Structures are given as structure tokens and as C-alpha cells.
Amino acid sequence: MHIQLNEKKQRSKQTPYKYLFILSNGQDTTVSTQLSSSIQHSYRKSSLYQSHKPLIKNQSISLHIDTDEGIPKSMTCYQQINNKMHIFTKTRKNHSLNNPNFYEGIYLVGSKDDNTEILFKYGSTNLDNLLPELLFPNGPQDLQKSLSDSMSEVNSILYKRHVIENNYDCFVIPIKIQQSFEIKSQIQQNINSLAFCICVRVQDIQHNKKGYTIFERILCLVTFHPVFQYFFEFLIDVINAAKQERLQDITFTQFIQECSLFEALPMNAPSQEISLLYYQYQNIHLRDIKILHNTIYLAQIIMNIILENSIIFIADNIMQLGSVQMYFLSKLNWMHQLVPSIPLSNLEILNMPVPLIGGIVRNENLNQIIDYYTQIVFIDCNSCKAFNCNDFNKSLIYLQLVKKLYGKHFDSIGDSIRQFQFELTRQQTDDYLFQKFKQSQYYSEIKEKSKKM
Secondary structure, X not given: OOOOOOOOOOOOOEEEEEEEEEOOOOOEEEEEEEEEHHHHHHHXXXXXXXXXXXXXXXXXXXXXXXXXXXXXXXXXXXXXXXXXOOOOOOOOOOXXXXXXXXXXXXXXXXXXXXXXXXXXXXXXOOOOOOHHHXXXXXXXXXXXXXXXXXXXXXXXXXXXXXXXXXXXXXXXEEEOOHHHHOOOOOEOXXXXXXXXEEEEEEEEEEEEOOEEEEEEEEEEEEEOOOOHHHHHHHHHHHXXXXXXXXXXXXXXXXXXXXXXXXXXXXXXXXXXXXXXXXXXXXXXXXXXXXXXXXXXXXXXXXXXXXXXXXXXXXXXXXXXXXXXXHHHHOOOOOOOEEEOOOOHHHHHHHHOOOOEEEEEXXXXXXXXXXXXXXXXXXXXXXXXXXXXXXXXXXXXXXXXXXXXXXXXXXXXXXXXXXXXXXXXXXXXXXXXXXXXXXXXXXXXXXXXXXXXX
8 A cells, every 4th residue: 555645734823922930939930932823722722731740749830821812821731841941850961871861752653655664753762673663563554444434433533532541552562772781770660771662552544535544653752761651641642632733634643743742841851759650550451461360370471580581472462562571570670681572574583592571463473483482481461371381380489489479469469579589589499490590690680789788
């Protein structure tokens, strides 16, 4: 299918707005900016500046906009909407080694001319070669519709507002990039220095001679700071702002390519500890992962991760792959490679001589892949099956782990298994699993740290 995006761009008269920032301590400062009337209209209609809790405890900003109509608008604004307001965010040197940026980049990914490409990016990090295959391992599911088809689907795409609660289109994919192995300091709520692709799947629509085409897009923000609630709210508000521009015959892709809202997001990481409220994320995709409800398979996965064996998760889609990897890597230390979604064109990654956690979206070649790579443990998340996995039943350590997990919901075992992994470093036993654990990089680093104390 040949797809040619409409290059028509909407231009609107630039109207000056004065922004008055009032800090929690009563101080204020005024900055000026230029915003198009259409974008400002979208700001008011969206929830972007409405009822957001402050990012940092006891810090809040109110925003008053003086317009040509003379009607002041009072709204709650994102923390540090203007980069000059560094009262909340202190610039640090050597971000890659000490404290990464608040976010690395924002991307819109989808199809163009029969290829999956980066359609838009905002930020300095270059992930052009990684994100298309990561987010669309089997390519976007674009659909051609005729004019005779029902218009209810079209109206839903054009005008339905997005919310964060129980939104199946919201998901997170953890990745490890070069910077993940260079960071020297501990990031809050990120024990493995992961980069997180915080994604919202959207549909775009464009008319053509045969009717219209529905395009599958993913709006993605990449960050090392897992403040999921905060970033999801931001992306959802950007998407809802785009809905207002539909009346001006602008596609979602065109809106994003000219969007000014990204400038509202601070690039520098906050200098103070962020409220735990923003790290919360209702991951509804975990409901579909049956293996998390089975104590035996759950223990097998945990044991393989602790022993630093290579594991490949199999799931029905990229949302499930990201969710199951997020679940385990938020609870267990993993110091090696992570490739969350491996396309069929890049299976040679499975030959890496170092431990690997990865994922494959279910496909017709799955059985051949499992039979060929016998050195890798494959976990089918939906059918509760493990392939090429060793039998741990003769190990007392493994049986202790099963006992610790038995009867508990998978959502409540985080602290238990993290403590279990750490306590193994203090044991002295002839158990064959412990002897293998002593060869892990995690064990070596923990022992090295204890010597320096």
C-alpha cells in the first residue's frame, strides 16, 4: 500500500500571551511567549493544564493567561513549564553519568510509504533505528476503508477523548541502551537503570480516493525516570488537544509534527525527590498474562533471572511483552542485556554469548525457534508453558522460593523476591543452585561492595 501523507499545514495568526507563574512561596515571575490561536484553543479545551497535582511534594504553580478578550484564565500548570524557571530543576553536569534528563525524547512512530518509520521526534536522543521494529515487530495494522462503511468508527477516532484509567492503549516497554550501562548513580524507583518507552497507541485517519485509511500510530516518550502517571497524563492530554484540531482538517500526525505542547515538559530532571504518587501505574495488560497466576511457573522465571540465564518471553502482542518484562525487572536485579521485542529478521540476537532477557510476539515460526535455540529458556506467557527450562525441584533453595510465593497474589510479592535475591548472597550451602548463583555478576558485585564497606 502506497501512503502519501497530506503535506498541507495549517497556519494561524500568532497571538501573544503573557504567562504569570505564582510559586507556592508567593513569589511570581512573568514570561512571554507566542502561541497560535488554534493551539491556544486546544490548550483550553484539553485537560493539559487542569487539576494536575504538583510533581514535587509541597510545590505547586498556578498559571494565569491574559488574552485579548481580557478574561484571565487560572489553571494548574506542569512543574517548570518554562525552562528558565529552574527553581525546581537544577542543571547538573554529566547527565549521562550522574542524573539523566527528565526524559530523553518524544517520538511518533508509524507507517509511511509502506515502511515503519519515525514520523516525528522531539529531543536529542537518536533511537531511529531501534523504535520502529521495537514498537511494531510485525508492522502497523493499517486498514483501508470504503466510503460505504459505517462512519461510527471514523467518528470514534476523530472525536473520542482519551483517559488514562483502564486504557488498553497505554503501555510501557523497558529497554536498555548504552546510557543504561553508564549511569553511576541510583535512579529513584529504577534499580536496573532501565530506559522506559512510555507509549500510547492511537489511530490516525486520512481520506483518499477510495475512501479513507486508518493508520496505527504510537506516541512514545523515552525516559529513565519511571514517573508513569505523570508522563501518561501528559501524552493523553497532547492526544486530546489534537482532537480539537480535527475541525480544521488536520491529521493527528500533522498536529504532532507542529505541536508546541512538548515545550511545556521540563527537560532537566527534578533536583528533589519526586512523590511516589507519580510512579504508580495501573498496568491492565498484566490481567492477560496467565503465567503470573501460576506459582510454579512464577518461581521458575524468578529462579532463571536470579541465576542470570537467558530468557525469552512469548506473548500475543508488544503490550504484553513490555508488561511482563516490566513486572520482573522492577523487582529483581538484572545487569545484562535487554531486548524487549525481537523481530524475526533479527533472530541472530539469540546467539549472544551473554545473558539476555527478551521477547517475541507470537508467530507461526515459534516452534522452530524454540527447537533451534536450546540454550535459551522460552516462557509462553499465555499458555503457561516453559521450554528448555531446567528442573529445579531437587534444590532446597528453589523449594524455599515456591513456599515463599505460594498463596500470594503476583502483585504483592515484589519485596519478598527482591529480598530473596539479596539474602542468597549471604548464604553458605552446597546446594547446586547456590553454586551456580555464585557465578552471577550480581553476586560478584554484592560481594565486592561488602568488601569496601
